[in-house]
Amino acid sequence: MLDLLVVNATLPDGRQNMSVAVRDGKIVEVAEGLHAPAQEVLDAQGQLLSPPFVDAHFHMDATLSYGLPRVNQSGTLLEGIALWGELKPLLTQEALMDRAVTYCDWAVAKGLLAIRTHVDVCDPRLMAVEALLEVKKQVAPYIELQLVAFPQDGVLRGSQGPQQHMDNLTRALDMGVDVVGGIPHFERTMADGASSVRLLCEVAAERGLQVDMHCDESDDPMSRHVETLAFETRRLGLQGRVTGSHLTSMHSMDNYYVSKLLPLMAEAQMHVVANPLINITLQGRHDTYPKRRGMTRVPELMAAGVNVAFGHDCVMDPWYSLGSADMLEVAHMGLHVAQMTSQAAMRQCFDAITVNPARILGLPGYGLAVGCNADFVLLQARDPVEALRLRANRLKVFRRGRLLAWSEPAQSTLCIAGRPGKTLLQP
Numbered sequence: 571m572l573d574l575l576v577v578n579a580t581l582p583d584g585r586q587n588m589s590v591a592v593r594d595g596k597i598v599e600v601a602e603g604l605h606a607p608a609q610e611v612l613d614a615q616g617q618l619l620s621p622p623f624v625d626a627h628f629h630m631d632a633t634l635s636y637g638l639p640r641v642n643q644s645g646t647l648l649e650g651i652a653l654w655g656e657l658k659p660l661l662t663q664e665a666l667m668d669r670a671v672t673y674c675d676w677a678v679a680k681g682l683l684a685i686r687t688h689v690d691v692c693d694p695r696l697m698a699v700e701a702l703l704e705v706k707k708q709v710a711p712y713i714e715l716q717l718v719a720f721p722q723d724g725v726l727r728g729s730q731g732p733q734q735h736m737d738n739l740t741r742a743l744d745m746g747v748d749v750v751g752g753i754p755h756f757e758r759t760m761a762d763g764a765s766s767v768r769l770l771c772e773v774a775a776e777r778g779l780q781v782d783m784h785c786d787e788s789d790d791p792m793s794r795h796v797e798t799l800a801f802e803t804r805r806l807g808l809q810g811r812v813t814g815s816h817l818t819s820m821h822s823m824d825n826y827y828v829s830k831l832l833p834l835m836a837e838a839q840m841h842v843v844a845n846p847l848i849n850i851t852l853q854g855r856h857d858t859y860p861k862r863r864g865m866t867r868v869p870e871l872m873a874a875g876v877n878v879a880f881g882h883d884c885v886m887d888p889w890y891s892l893g894s895a896d897m898l899e900v901a902h903m904g905l906h907v908a909q910m911t912s913q914a915a916m917r918q919c920f921d922a923i924t925v926n927p928a929r930i931l932g933l934p935g936y937g938l939a940v941g942c943n944a945d946f947v948l949l950q951a952r953d954p955v956e957a958l959r960l961r962a963n964r965l966k967v968f969r970r971g972r973l974l975a976w977s978e979p980a981q982s983t984l985c986i987a988g989r990p991g992k993t994l995l996q997p
């Protein structure tokens with residue numbers, strides 16, 4: 571007897587009338603038209619069954635703090651960092667945990683079941699680290715959190731000095747933070763930025779950890795720390811374990827240099843996270859017109875064989891006042907900014923919020939195949955492109971075969987003579 575059998579589902583790869591059989595929290599069979607005895611049978615009615623959404627780049631210590639202690643007037647990255655500096659001394663562990671757990675509720679409702687979040691490690695008390703480690707434990711039954719030790723003020727530039735900042739970072743890792751972060755473009759000089767990349771990659775290599783740096787989140791085409799990151803990845807044998815987040819300076823680099831850079835990144839098996847909602851609003855702020863978009867070169871990186879994900883980065887915090895844990899909204903923006911409008915490219919954008927970030931986090935048992943965890947989302951859409959177009963309603967969200975969230979089908983009632991009474995916004 572199965573615990574759950576989903577029938578008549580469409581899968582992201584286009585297969586239709588598919589059944590997915592679940593026992594003991596695992597997928598035990600995936601086959602066309604399969605019927606078998608089950609405790610519960612769910613008729614997907616031809617809708618899209620997707621593995622859950624994954625966000626490879628977020629800041630859960632800052633989320634839902636919009637307006638505290640004031641709003642970002644200029645809307646720039648640098649005012650956001652300054653504002654975060656004003657907010658930090660006012661944070662309490664309890665309030666921070668409350669906001670993070672509330673965000674996890676939103677995430678589950680949107681079928682987002684794994685999040686890599688950076689956590690600021692510049693406060694020597696490591697209060698945010700303690701809070702998010704506790705949240706990670708608390709939400710573990712329904713959402714997977716991975717933490718990155720993020721020295722927001724710069725590990726060499728921060729006001730407490732390099733020794734103290736490295737000490738804070740390594741203590742955070744000792745406490746159970748998973749990944750080594752960094753912010754080389756924010757260090758005082760290009761040379762300091764490069765040193766920070768080397769030092770932090772060495773820490774990761776010594777401890778057998780992954781690296782995920784905020785790297786070159788700048789409009790300066792000479793901000794080339796990604797080159798150093800690729801170099802250190804190879805030197806230290808970290809291939810496949812290093813992620814460059816943002817990489818917005820690549821948008822402004824000249825094409826000749828990028829033609830050298832892309833193969834270096836592919837050779838180092840680097841992963842990349844672009845954050846389209848945030849970078850389309852934060853980058854190009856010093857431009858008049860023409861105004862740069864600032865998102866890194868997503869289709870070109872993908873074509874070079876680099877694994878690229880779209881991240882949410884911020885929701886209602888000092889950098890961004892909008893957002894709702896909706897990864898389809900993130901991919902929708904990424905698709906537009908990167909002009910990825912072919913059918914194949916739109917499907918790549920769907921991958922960039924599902925399978926690609928799952929690879930970055932190294933999630934075991936992710937996917938809709940036999941032996942995988944029974945984690946999936948039934949969307950009110952017939953394929954990945956329609957899911958993106960509609961930022962589709964999440965009808966059901968399952969984890970380990972257990973229903974975590976559901977919503978009524980979305981439809982509007984029309985009151986127009988001679989027209990149908992309802993519309994689902996589908997042709």
Ligand SMILES: [Zn+2]
Nearest residue numbers: 627629784883
């Ligand atoms: Zn970030």
